[in-house]
Amino acid sequence: MRYHIKKIKEFGIKYAGDVxxxxxxxxxxxxxxxxxxxxxIARSVQINPDSVRGALNRLHERRYVKKxxxxxxxxxxxxxxxRNAKVYQIVEQRIGIHKSSSVIHKNDYSNKNPFIQDYRTNIFDRTRNEVRSSTFKGSKFFEPSKTHIKKDTSEHYIDKISKTTIKLSPLKTALQSAFPHIALPLEAGYQILSNLDTIRDSYNLTTDTGSYSLCNALNETVKTATRLAYNHVVNYVSQTIGNAVIPNIVETSSKYLEQKDIFKDITESLNLDESYSDDFKNxxxxxxxxxxxxxxxxxR
Amino acid sequence: MELNFNEIKSLTDEALMISTVKMLVFKELKDELMIDEKELKDKINSKPNDFYKPEELDILVQDNFNDFIKKLVDLISEEIK
Structure with a gap:
């Protein structure tokens, strides 16, 4: 009698990992x-939605992603x-971004075989979770010193990286590096709108360097334009402020934004012709x- | 009248957001209809600001945002026709 020999479906496992x-x-x-x-997600990674959904659910079980x-x-x-430094670190290892060997891990052989690496990161991940859960339960073996130092340095490190990459690129490139799929104007417009605050926050951090003309940064310009407009309002406070003053305020604000090329920058980010910037001003x-x-x- | 600095800042922000939406609508309509630019601009500007204000989820999800812009384009093009 022949017994059916169970084979490991390597293809399936590999495929799931790839997704x-x-x-x-x-x-x-x-x-x-x-x-x-x-x-x-499925459209941009070009895999069918069902596999992507499966992969996302598996990642959710392992606490990589938020649903x-x-x-x-x-x-x-x-x-x-x-948004967790440890998660970022594990993901970086998994997708093959090696930032600094001293910070991540020092084993040389891990680079040679991607599957070994994959396996190792999984173990790494699980043990981390266990450590965390046991400490949160208040076990007697809680040793705060080591874990805390590790967490602080890695978080700091990732913060630094993201700050410097944004710092070194003007507004347009920051947008494009954050969203590589800018192709249609519609998408770009969506990205500009949904990221105004993020971009502004990033530029808030970079006021000390003189090498890049950060005056172009959206935050600064909008602030200054606002300040100018506000001064106009203050000037008119003694009089009755009515609709007559509005054109004056508007002119100051938009003149300033025009001087700082904000209209031009945004039209360019929208992949539109330069002539559109006048329309934008309008x-x-x-x-x-x-x-x-x-x-x-x-x-009133 | 009282208008403080933060209020004007949020007004400036809002204006920037609305004009970006208007810009996108203008671009789409310009490609779709053969019409005088100035006329089209006036038509777009004649709508109140609330008309162009996207909802929170429209900004959160790209598909919703695309639908939102398409809806505006359809509404205005129907009016012109």
Whole structure:
């Protein structure tokens, strides 16, 4: 009698790992505060949505990613990488980003075989989780010194990296490096809108360097434009402020933004012709005067 | 009237956001319809700001944002026709 010999389906295992890796790669590259539906992830990694969903669920079990249910449509799940230095570190190892050997790990042989490395990171991950859970339960063997130092340095290290990469690139490139898929103007517009705050935060950190003209940074310009507009308001405070003052304020604000090439920068980021920047200025003027009118009418 | 610095800052931000949306709508419409640019601009500017304000989820999810822009484009192009 012949017995059926059980074979290990190597292909399946490999394939699942590949999907996970590419999903992780996508989420790692787009880790700046956005959440993505399965469809979008599947489209950008070019794998069918079901495998991507499976991979995401497996990653969720291992606590790599965070799952958020859409508020609008309860059936849609939105995903992002967990914001945790340890997770970033493990993901970097897994997708093959080696930053500094002294910080990550010192074994040379790990680079030779990607599957060994994969396996090792899994163990690494699990043990970490166990350590964490046992310490949180308040076990007697809790030794704070080692783990704390490790955590602090690695977090610091990752912060530093992301800060310097953003610091060294002007607004446009920062956008493009955060979102490599900018192709359609629509997408770019979406990315600009959804990242205004992130970009602004990053530029807030970089006021000390003189090498790059950070005056172009959106944050600074918007602030100054606001300050100018505000001064205008203050000048008019003694008089009755009405709609007559609005064009004046609008002109100051948009003139400043024009001087600082903000309209040009944004039109360029939208992959549009330079001639569109005048249209953008026109739209800005109209929108700002509308905003001010609404605000003034509300006060009255 | 009282308008403080933060209020003007948020107004500037809002105007920047709305004009970016208007810009996208303008681009799409310009490609779609053969119409005088100035006329189109006036048409877009004649709508109130709230018309162009995306909801929170529209900014959070790209597909929703695309739908949002398409909806605006459809609405305006129907009016013009």
């Amino acid at each position: 996970e890796t590419s999903v992780l790669k996508f989420l790692y590259n787009n880790r700046n505060g956005l959440i993505y539906p399965v469809k979008t 958020i249910w859409s508020r609008k449509d309860g059936r849609i799940t939105l995903w992002r990488l967990r 739209f800005y003027d109209a929108s700002l005067s509308n905003c001010l009118k609404n605000r003034i009418n509300m006060v």
